[in-house]
Amino acid sequence: MFTMWWHLLPLSALTALGAATAPSCSSAPTTLHLPDAPYDNFFYSGCNTAVQVVVTTPQPDSNLSLISPRLVIAWPAGNSGVCTYFAPQNGVNGSLSIEVVNSTIGNPLSATYDERNSTSGNDTTPFYGVTGTIRFSSSAILTVPILGSIRTIRDFVEGPSLLRPQIQDAINVSSLSNGGASLKRIWLDNVTSTHLTFTPASSKGSVTVSKNNTLTFGTGDYIFTAEFNYPQLKQLSPAQVLTNSSTDLMQRDSERTSALSFLSYSTKLLAGAWRFLTYFGRDSMISALLLEPILSKGENGAMEAVIAAVLERINRTDGSVCHEETIGDYATWLNEQQYGLYSTEAQCDYKMIDSDYYLPILMNKYFVEDPIGRTRAASFLNTSAGAFTTLNSNLTYRQMVAINAERIMNLAARFAGHKNQTKENLVHLKDGQIVGEWRDSTYGIGGGRIPYDVNTALMPAALRAIASLARNNFFMNQEHWAKLADRYAQVWEDETLQFFRVTVPESEAKQLVSSYAQTIGFSGPNQTDTIDGDVMYHALALDGNSNQTQVQVMNTDDCFRHFLLNTTGSQDQLTAFVNQTANNIRRTFPAGLLTDAGMVVANPAYGQNPVYASNFTSGAYHGTVIWSWPLAMMAKGLEQQLGRCEVVNSSVGHDHHGHTKIPDFCKDGTVYGNVKAAYNILWDSIEANQAQLSQEVWSWVYDNNNETFVPTPLGVMPPPPGTGSQTGMLIFVFLTYSLFILVTNRSRAVRI
Incomplete structure (x- = not known):
């Protein structure tokens, strides 16, 4: 058997036994722990490897059809990983909990390194890995192991529990002489191998391998080691990711700067952990x-x-x-x-x-x-x-x-x-x-x-x-683009909004919101008393499902135009546009986009077709949920638009030829005040939800006792029918870190 007992030990123990040691690092490894029940996230980064370990364990209020005990180990290198699902041996769903605990193996994780060749082919890439201790509250069965690619794991987690025999049948399960068990799979390249081993941390534990290769664990602690022989990426340290003038963030917000570093490498920056650890x-x-x-x-x-x-x-x-x-x-x-x-x-x-x-x-x-x-x-x-x-x-x-x-x-x-x-x-x-x-x-x-x-x-x-x-000579033989692209841009700026504009008369708007609140069983106030005029917003898209000419769902995508454009064509259109954005942000859901948990990215209350309420739910990935980066883009976008009203600000308020133009809405006290109020309301919401800002997306539940929207992990919310499981949502993505500069830089120039 290839995996020997000494292969289970951390780097320090391997060194003592004379095994090959990893290249020395100039600094200590970075570790990070981000709990977000029912998910517990651990990160380990050194100069040789970077890895994330995620433990999922049901909570008393968990939906047990969505949440089950699971261990995920994910590497950015090769977008590779290991996933194991566990079930209680007694068959009582919800009775088993698992956790990673501190031990002599690591606090809680430690790296492993081995220069032995692969068992197949002639590859000499070392085995890079991670080890730690996992605790089972009761006897458990390993029901589903997946070894190799994060994409393969995603296909199972997000799809209809999809497993491919070509990959699953290649997993070799065996017992170890020290009472543990090993799972090993050679990749489809016939060179790379992924290994996963479990060993009792004491003489009281036991791992039994049945005839059908099922692993059974007794109650207690087990040392797990996961490793693979694939070239690692060169990680950028927090100091290498940030500008010299921003390095104070490492002291003020070490947790998020460390997380940002975990996603940053010399050849690419990754989208997010754990399901999207790639470009x-x-x-x-x-x-x-x-x-x-x-x-x-x-x-x-x-x-x-x-x-x-x-x-x-x-x-x-x-x-x-x-x-x-x-x-x-x-x-x-x-x-x-x-x-x-x-x-x-x-x-x-x-x-x-x-x-x-x-x-x-x-x-x-x-x-x-x-x-x-x-x-x-x-x-x-x-x-x-x-x-x-x-x-x-x-x-x-x-x-x-x-x-x-x-x-x-x-x-x-x-x-x-x-x-x-x-x-x-x-x-x-x-x-x-x-x-x-x-x-x-x-x-x-x-x-x-x-x-x-x-x-x-x-x-x-x-x-x-x-x-x-x-104009700056980036294109050879395309000098005419300097004028042509600007001419095209003006047409697209001036003539596209009209196709997406939705205007709902006040009386109809109140009726639609009231009906929607009843349809979704919303127990809070329907906020129709805040609708003091016709409601205007822009449809998510044209030509939608059920032969809808417009997808009439209120949304946050105004933020793109506010953030990316500061030119002015039609003054009337610009004034109306910034004003309707402000109205929709100021109004509380279900009349608008605001909740105590943050600004939702979609509100189907004003859609004429009932299909919108069914598909854009508080459990849908892009439904009535809160995403962190649109909060950042909307905040910066509104700041930019308000900044155009300040003559002293020379970096904004210019057209594409550099001429200063103060938009008309700046001189309209009602509209300017409305936009300014929306900006500050949005910022109040961002600051009130700082605990959520390391997440890509989260949802909410309404607390009737306290009359408030309570932030809730999206992964525990039931998804719309036919959309698959959302268990194991991202704990963070690279996009979310725009907020840690924004949180400390709310513009005083426009703050009330």
């Missing part, structure tokens, strides 16, 4: 835009890591930006399934349409507007591509930028043409896709084909950025 183009670019004031600049800095990762993964044939990469064991499986080929070549998902537009916006923000970025532009653009895929190996970053910009210009041209401002000429989802922007769940945009955020904000903002890049 996501949209997420990393939104994060970089929001975190731009504090992210490190220059060569080997975090900003350039984000941009380079996006450029490396562009589809050179059409300029599309990669949404999510597929690497490691899952890439090998996907290559075989899709092409019938044995290949470990990484793949990219290009189905999203919004990712394309963030690239020129971010390029302009860094390489034109930032003084450090300006000095780096020439060198960076001359970098040869090909680090991620050989398909781009004969191109430079400058060429990749141009390929993406040309795609955007081509997509913009038709709608911007003379008398061509029709719905058909707007940007649609790609054929055959039901998702295409950040609300990328089944009902995220209600089946819509023409997303609000992409057409009214991302397209014109990207065109403004392309015009600026062209």
Whole structure:
């Protein structure tokens, strides 16, 4: 048997026995513990490896059909992981609890390192791992083990409990001479192996392997060790992720700066833990835009890591930006399934349409507007591509930028043409896709084909950025883009909102909200007394489910336009736009977007079709729930719009030619006061929910006794029918860390 008893020991013990030791680190490992019942999250980062361990254990109020005892171990390297589900041996659901505890093995975790070769092939990559102690409150059975890829685990957790025999049948289970048990699987590349072992921490414990390879544990403590031989990533320390002027954050908020570091690597920044420990183009670019004031600049800095990762993964044939990469064991499986080929070549998902537009916006923000970025532009653009895929190996970053910009210009041209401002000429989802922007769940945009955020904000903002890049000689032989892109942008800014605008007369609005509150069984006040006029908002998308012309769901996606655009076309349109945003933020759910738990990203109360209430629920991923980064983007967006009213502020309030323009809404006392009040109400909500801000998304329940919305993990809420389990929601994503600069920088210039 390959896994010997001494292989279970932490690095310190291995050293004492004369086993190979890991390369020495100049600093102690970073550990982080983020409890969020029923999930308990542990992070371990050293110079050799980074890993997350998540323990799920039912709570007294848990929905036992959704929450069961589970151990997840996830590595950013290769997007790899281990997942094990446990059940009480007595069969009584909810009677078993598990936890990771401090022990002589680690406090609670320790790293392992072994230079022995793989059991298959001639790979010499060391085995990197983690070890700790897990405690079972009663005898338990290991019901489902998954070894290899986080994507494989996601397919099981998020889908219909999907397990692939080709992967599951390759798990080798065996007993160990020290009373423990081992699970081992060789990846589809026939080189990499993932190992998981459990050993009794005392003579009282026992692990029994049955004839059908089921593991049974007695009550007590067990040492677990998980390891694999796959090349690790080079992590950026908190000091390497942040600018020199922002390093004080490491003292003021060490927990979140450590978490930010866990997601930051020299070649890419990751989306989130634990289910998305890999590259996501949209997420990393939104994060970089929001975190731009504090992210490190220059060569080997975090900003350039984000941009380079996006450029490396562009589809050179059409300029599309990669949404999510597929690497490691899952890439090998996907290559075989899709092409019938044995290949470990990484793949990219290009189905999203919004990712394309963030690239020129971010390029302009860094390489034109930032003084450090300006000095780096020439060198960076001359970098040869090909680090991620050989398909781009004969191109430079400058060429990749141009390929993406040309795609955007081509997509913009038709709608911007003379008398061509029709719905058909707007940007649609790609054929055959039901998702295409950040609300990328089944009902995220209600089946819509023409997303609000992409057409009214991302397209014109990207065109403004392309015009600026062209004026700064980023594109060879495309000097005419400087004027053309600005002309296109003005049309898209002025003419797109009308397609999405929804106006509900006051009396009808009150009736709709009252009916909606009854439909969902909402026990709090329906807030119809706060509706003091016609309600206006913008539909999530056009051409939705059930033949809906508009997906009439109030939402937070106004934030994109507030944050990404500061030009002014129609003054009347701008005034109405900022005012309706403020109204919808100020009103409490179900009449508006505000709750004590935060601002919900969707409110279906004003939709005429009952399908909206069924699909946009407090248990839906993009339903009546709170996301952290839209809070940040809305706060910064409203700050920017209010900042345009300040003559002394030279960084805002300009058109694209640099001329100062104070918008008309600034001189309208009612509208300006409304926007200012909404800004402060939103900030009050953000500050009141700081305990939630390390999470990607959370929900709420209404407490009748205290008449308040109580923040609640989304993972414990029942999802809409047919959308699959949401157990094990992210504990944090890179996007959420925009808030730790914002929380301490609420603008005093506009604060009441």
